[in-house]
Amino acid sequence: MQTLKRIALTLVIIGAINWGLIGLFQFDLVAAIFGGQTTGLSRLIYTLVGISGIICLSFLFDPLEETERDQPINPRSVNYGVELGEDFDYEREKTNYDERLR
Template identity: 45%
Template sequence: MYKLSLLDKISIILVIIGALNWGLIGIANFNFVAQLTSILGEISSIVERIIYILVGLAGLNLAFLIYKSKNQRFS
């Protein structure tokens, strides 16, 4: 069985945050990440963009994790 690294665990958390944010956007037209970063003032758009990039990279990491775990199971 594949043991999850710290990066894998962080990726899972980020993907859950991203999924919940998309759910809120779809259901209530409310962007939680944008609201959360709006308290930062002028740099909020940069921080928001960084969060979206991190969520995207986390998704790629989880896709790679699934690939690794499938290959390990059958070898």
């Protein structure tokens, strides 16, 4: 499936470049390479680019990949330590305190 998406995206990019050339310079690259807009090969390329555009519409609805920085921060996992010394070990002190109470 990933290969199909990459091929579709490549064809959409080719189509976008072709439309940019048409808009800026009135030059149809596909027609120039394949011998005119009405030749069978040019029409095939235009059709494949159009189908690829439809396939790429699915990219709009794909969930974005979550990265580590996009994850919400769990307040219990924050490290409040300082750079100058060791962190205070609350668990060890609690154990020592409990032992002293016995």
